[in-house]
Amino acid sequence: MGTLSCDPDYFSLNVKTQRKDLYDREEELAFLEKSVELPITVVTGIRRVGKSSVVSVFLSDKPGMLVDLRETGPNPSARELFKRFEKALNSSRIKRLWQFLSERIRGISVGPFGVVFERGVEQSMTLSALFDLFEDYASSERVVFTIALDEVQEARGYKRLQAAIAHSYDYNKHVRFVLTGSQVGLLEDFLGERDPSAYLFGRAVSRVEVKRLSKERSLDFLNKGFYACGVDPPKELEKVVEALDGIVGWLAHYGNYKLKGLSTKEIIKNAAMLELEEVKKLRGKYYLPILQSLAQGSASWSYIFRFVRANVDTSERQFNEALKQLVKYGFVEKNKEGYSIADPVLRLAVSKTWKNFEDW
């Protein structure tokens, strides 16, 4: 319904950029504000829990930019990474910084739509040098400049990014990094928490995890979201909250499509399909059987291994590698009982039980 106007707009499907459209997250925002003393803050959480939204709202009233690194990896080129920085600089709308950069680097100019990184600029300068320029800019403006790297583990193959962050950590007092990603991918892979040879190994970081909403908060989110659009909330909200397990991205998805008149079954099915597409991007024959083994809930390593082996040929090594990837990308969580699927919608998708939503 294009005519529907909602304020606050809790159900929009884009990353939230305005404080008023972000439900709650007081604690996370306060944590980000106060952890400015350390050059790196790490924001972890499962998929669709609201990491990008929290960071983007945090940046909305301060100098900085959000660099989207999704789908750059695992081995991005320098060209690709510089393009992501160019895009982030333009979204930031900090015109003084555009000017500042263009006056100091040959390959950067200012055009009608913002800064332009000319071809080859990535060969004539390094990311470290770019970060040093942010430092010079920030110190001349007497501000702290925040570089948020969203889903940074996706660019893990480009070691010079880690080297540049390490360099900036040590020398640039006005530059600060906020790194988002999944727990394992970010902390182990990118920061090299257990790898003494990693560039960022041993450097202190502040950490905050964005969590699921509780049942009460989920219900409150949905109710407020509908009222904000002048619409009476549907009767089924308790059941919806039960099914979507506090993942705010799915709650927003539900609200958005409900307002557009879709049935709950269609909405859940679309969500399930969306999630399966994401898993398919990983490409590999073990992922689906692993997820299917977890369709009913948590399972132990040995149960999953036996289940998978009954369905496809695999060695222990191949199996472990696939399981590790699923954890790294945040599809599967490791817990006391073994492993489980983090996202209820993915659980519905692999067990095909979204069909049960027929009679809602």
Ligand SMILES: Nc1ncnc2c1ncn2[C@@H]1O[C@H](COP(=O)(O)OP(=O)(O)O)[C@@H](O)[C@H]1O
């Ligand atoms: N606190 C919030 N209030 C309202 N909507 C939110 C909130 N957090 C996330 N969303 C919505 O949920 C979806 C996923 O959010 P996003 O920030 O992209 O999550 P992540 O980065 O963790 O995958 C988006 O549609 C976003 O608008």
Ligand SMILES: [Mg+2]
């Ligand atoms: Mg995100």
